[in-house]
Amino acid sequence: MFIRNERSVTEFIKFYPVVSTIIIIHIVLWLIQDFLMLPIGNTLYQLGAGSNYHIAQGEYWRLITPMFFHAGLMHMLFNSFSLVLFGPALEQMLGKTKFVLAYVGAGIVANIASFIFGHAIYTHVGASGAVFGLFGIYIFMRFFRKHLLDYQSSQMITVIIVIGLIMTFLRPNINVYAHIFGFIGGFVIAPLVLRKTKPYSPWQRRYRDDDGVQFDPNRWKKKRVPSNMKKNAFWIVIVVLALLGLLSRIL
Template sequence: MFIRNERSIKEFMQSYPVVSTLIIINLVLWLFINFLQLPIGLMIHDWAIGYNLFVAAGEYWRLVTPIFLHGDLMHVLFNSFSLVLFGPALEQMLGKLKFPFAYLGVGIIGNIATYLFEPLHYAHLGASGSIYGLFGIYVFMIFFRKDLMDSGSTQMIKAIVIIGLIMTFFRPNINIFAHLGGFIGGLIIAPLVLKNVRAYNPWQQRRYRTDDDSIQFDPNRWNKKRILPTKLKQNLPWIIIGILALFGLLSRFF
C-alpha cells in the first residue's frame, strides 16, 4: 500500500489529485511565507496561524487553516513526503470526497485538542495532526478491518505509529496534543469513512486513453521493459524530497 509504483510525478498527480493538491498548497504557502517572504504570504500567515487566544475570541477558522501552514523547510518536506507515502491508498479507498473530509476532520480534531489543553498564548501550525489522523485510520483497519490491509502494510504501520508516538514525546517543539488528538480523531471517524470501501489496488490507476478518449487498462503493461535509469530519473524529485525529509528528521535527534 505504501510503496509508490507510479512511473512519474505526472502519473501520480493524475492518479491522486487530492493528495497532490494538498502537497502543492503546502509547498506554495511555504514558499510565499517562509522563502520569498512576500507581503501577501505574511498576511496569510498572520491571518491563518493557529493561536488559541484568537480562537477564544471567535476566530474559529484558525482551527482549520494551520493545517496548511509550516515552519522550516524540513517541516513542510517531512509532512508532504508523509502525504506522498500514506495518502494515496486512502484517497483511492475513500474517494475524492471522503478523503479530504477525513484529512481535514482529523486535523481539526487535533487543533481542537490543542485549543483545549494548551494555554491561550500557544501558537501552532502544521499538518502533523492530519498525518497522525491518517495513522489512526490505518490502525483502525488493523484491528477492525483486516480485509483492507495486507500483512506487510500492517507491520509497517505498527512500526511507524510506535516510532511516531515516541518522537511526539521526545522531540522538542512538538504539538503533542495535535498529534494525539489527530490520531484519536482518526480512530473515531474511521468507522464512518471506511464504510463500504474496498481494499487498495495498486494497479487501479494504471490506465491509458485510447483514440476515442475512453479509459482502459493497458493490456501490454506486463510486456513493457522497465529501464531502471529512466524510472529513477522520473522519480528523482520524490527521492530528493524523501532524502531531505529524512535528514531533517535525523537533525532533530542529533
C-alpha cells in the same frame, strides 16, 4: 500499498489529486513565506496560524487553516513526505470526498484539542495532526478491517505509528495535543468513511487503452523524455527543495 510506482509527477497528480493539491498548498505557502519572503506570505501566516488567543476572540477559521502552514522547510517536507507515503492509498480507497472529510476532520479535532488543552497564548502550525488522523484510520483497519490491509503493510504501519507516538513525547517543540487527538480523531472517523471500501494495491493496472493499440507511423521520430527522468521527477523536486532549505540555514 505504500510503494510508489508512478512514472512521473503528472501521473501522481492524476491518480491522487487531493493529496497532490494539499502538498502543492504546503509548498506554495512555504515559498511565498519563507523562501521568497513576500509580505503577503507573512500576512497569510499571521492570519492562518493556530492562535488560541485569536480563536478565543472568535477567529474560528484558525481551527482549519493551521494544517496548511509550517514552521520552515524541514517541517513542511516531513509532513509532505508523510502524505506522499500514506495518503495515496487512502485517497484511492475512500475516494476524494471521504478522504477530504477524514483528513480535514482529523485536523480540526487536533486543532480543537490544541485550543482546549494548550495555554491561552499557544500558537501552532503544521499538518501533523491531520497526518496522525490518517494513522488513526490505518490502525482502525489494522484491528477492525483486516481485509483492507495486507500483512506487510499492516506490520509496517504499526511500527511507524508506534515510533511516531514515542517520538511525539521525546522530541522538543512538538504539538503533543495535535498528534494524540489527531490520531484519536482519525480512529473515530474511520468507521464512518470505510463503509463499502475495497482493498487497494499500488500494482493494480491503471493504464487501459479503450480504443485498442494503434499504429503510429511517426512514433520513432518523436522526441521522448527518458523514462528514468519521468520516474524520478517528483523526488528531484523534493530533493531540490530540501537542498534549498539546507543552504538557507548554512548561509
